[in-house]
Amino acid sequence: MRFFRMLRRSIRDAFKSVFRNFSLSLASISCITITLLIVAAAILVTFNVENFTSEMESDLTIVVFLDNDISEEAIQNVQDKIEDMDNVESLVFESKNAIKEGMQEENEVFDEIMSTWSSEDNPLKDTFQVKVKDVTKIADTAHEIEKMDQVSIVRYGEGMVDNLLLAFNTVEKVAYGMVIALVLVTVFLIINTIKLTIFSRKREISIMRLVGASNFTIKTPFIVEGMILGFLGAIIPVLGICFGYIALYNHFDGYLYSQLIQLVEPEPFIYLVSLSVVVIGMLVGMIGSASAVRKYLKI
Amino acid sequence: MDLIRIKNVNKQYKNGVTAIYDLTLSIKKGSFVFVVGGSGSGKSTFIKMLYREEKPTSGEIIVGGLNVAKLRNKKVYKLRRRLGIVFQDYRLLPKLTVFENVAFTMEAIGAKKDETRRKVLKAIELVGLKHKIHNYPDQLSGGEQQRVAIARAIVNEPKILLCDEPTGNLDPNMSMEIVHVLEEINKTCGTTVVMATHDKDIVNKMQKEVIVLKDGRLIKHVEKGGYEE
Numbered sequence: 001m002r003f004f005r006m007l008r009r010s011i012r013d014a015f016k017s018v019f020r021n022f023s024l025s026l027a028s029i030s031c032i033t034i035t036l037l038i039v040a041a042a043i044l045v046t047f048n049v050e051n052f053t054s055e056m057e058s059d060l061t062i063v064v065f066l067d068n069d070i071s072e073e074a075i076q077n078v079q080d081k082i083e084d085m086d087n088v089e090s091l092v093f094e095s096k097n098a099i100k101e102g103m104q105e106e107n108e109v110f111d112e113i114m115s116t117w118s119s120e121d122n123p124l125k126d127t128f129q130v131k132v133k134d135v136t137k138i139a140d141t142a143h144e145i146e147k148m149d150q151v152s153i154v155r156y157g158e159g160m161v162d163n164l165l166l167a168f169n170t171v172e173k174v175a176y177g178m179v180i181a182l183v184l185v186t187v188f189l190i191i192n193t194i195k196l197t198i199f200s201r202k203r204e205i206s207i208m209r210l211v212g213a214s215n216f217t218i219k220t221p222f223i224v225e226g227m228i229l230g231f232l233g234a235i236i237p238v239l240g241i242c243f244g245y246i247a248l249y250n251h252f253d254g255y256l257y258s259q260l261i262q263l264v265e266p267e268p269f270i271y272l273v274s275l276s277v278v279v280i281g282m283l284v285g286m287i288g289s290a291s292a293v294r295k296y297l298k299i
Numbered sequence: 300m301d302l303i304r305i306k307n308v309n310k311q312y313k314n315g316v317t318a319i320y321d322l323t324l325s326i327k328k329g330s331f332v333f334v335v336g337g338s339g340s341g342k343s344t345f346i347k348m349l350y351r352e353e354k355p356t357s358g359e360i361i362v363g364g365l366n367v368a369k370l371r372n373k374k375v376y377k378l379r380r381r382l383g384i385v386f387q388d389y390r391l392l393p394k395l396t397v398f399e400n401v402a403f404t405m406e407a408i409g410a411k412k413d414e415t416r417r418k419v420l421k422a423i424e425l426v427g428l429k430h431k432i433h434n435y436p437d438q439l440s441g442g443e444q445q446r447v448a449i450a451r452a453i454v455n456e457p458k459i460l461l462c463d464e465p466t467g468n469l470d471p472n473m474s475m476e477i478v479h480v481l482e483e484i485n486k487t488c489g490t491t492v493v494m495a496t497h498d499k500d501i502v503n504k505m506q507k508e509v510i511v512l513k514d515g516r517l518i519k520h521v522e523k524g525g526y527e528e
Contacts, residue, residue: 212379213407
């Protein structure tokens with residue numbers, strides 16, 4: 001009962017203090033706002049990069065060309081073996097005649113040349129298009145398939161894939177690092193701004209200690225105050241995310257430059273990002289004021 | 300029964316100054332004690348150690364059953380709730396009224412609203428400031444401000460009232476008034492009062508228990524008496 005009474009009092013005092021020292025509060029709030037804006041932008045970029053890399057990764061396939069004179073059972077045999085491999089997600093078979101027809105439809109010259117081929121002397125090869133579960137192991141899987149009987153050529157876009165994966169990996173790591181660094185910087189900035197607020201109430205804190213307030217009682221209003229500042233500071237970034245991202249998405253029709261780079265759909269993505277920005281703001285305000293007030297609890 | 304027991308206490312500050320040498324004494328429940336001595340005699344350090352603003356370098360201090368020297372920073376509030384403390388510079392909050400200043404103690408310990416109101420009014424009445432209850436500290440004289448500080452110290456009904464030079468900023472008439480308020484509290488509530496002062500007139504007039512410190516050593520402890528240099 002006493003605990004809830006104290007909690008209610010803490011919350012009331014925190015609100016009072018935010019509005020009584022409004023100029024200092026405003027300093028903290030704008031500091032939180034600016035950093036949260038950058039944090040939000042970094043989160044948006046990270047998620048989009050992650051989205052289109054995984055999109056691209058899922059498009060990567062291994063193409064397996066089989067020997068030209070392969071029999072029906074041998075095809076089935078190879079298919080079973082590939083399907084049994086750990087890293088194989090799915091595979092699609094395309095017969096040499098289907099490929100021929102496809103090419104004929106695509107191009108008139110091909111049509112002219114290929115019309116003379118009968119299904120027996122078709123020089124093309126039957127193929128499997130294999131999708132893998134883990135793209136980073138695509139090379140190993142490809143080499144393993146290459147060793148099988150009746151398999152003539154295996155292609156998976158060797159050099160290009162490796163480079164692409166490396167680049168995406170780097171981009172992701174840099175973006176994560178930026179988010180973490182920004183959050184840390186925010187914490188430091190907020191500790192300093194809140195220290196200013198608390199410094200002006202040093203006397204009050206020391207008197208509270210002298211008349212027998214426990215550290216918990218003294219700290220709680222400041223921590224709640226930090227949370228309120230964090231919340232108020234998150235309002236503009238959240239509005240920025242919601243309206244800004246939707247505007248951006250609509251402007252580019254969901255794609256950046258080419259069909260290759262696809263943006264994350266706004267819903268429910270922006271709500272999740274907004275929520276995490278609010279949580280980050282409140283946590284950061286909390287940690288900032290808790291560590292700023294600690295210094296004065298030693299009298 | 301001894302409410303305060305001090306045994307072989309030494310206090311050396313970090314800058315090397317030794318403020319208290321091997322102090323051993325005890326104070327009984329319900330007594331009114333003057334701690335006297337000139338500047339640098341260690342009386343302020345003595346009071347500060349009782350409410351644990353300072354920790355003794357060695358020795359044992361027991362206040363109301365709590366071992367002050369071993370009290371952790373987090374638990375200090377347990378001691379302070381048994382004490383009332385009055386300072387030379389009043390230490391009131393300028394933005395709060397008399398009532399709010401006194402109620403500050405009750406709020407700090409999480410008391411209920413009606414209990415707070417009842418005890419605050421009683422304490423303010425005891426120090427004779429009922430008519431100025433809604434004034435702010437800067438609208439009061441020094442003596443009145445000190446009386447608010449006393450009300451704040453006793454509102455929680457502590458066993459011990461510690462006063463560090465409470466009359467240091469006041470003229471002789473005001474000083475006597477304050478001491479009479481303290482005596483009243485001592486008699487009516489049974490609160491043990493420990494008052495550090497260098498005002499000889501007060502000590503001689505009151506004829507109470509006296510502890511005399513000089514250069515950090517106890518040189519006299521009498522049940523009843525005055526003080527001359």
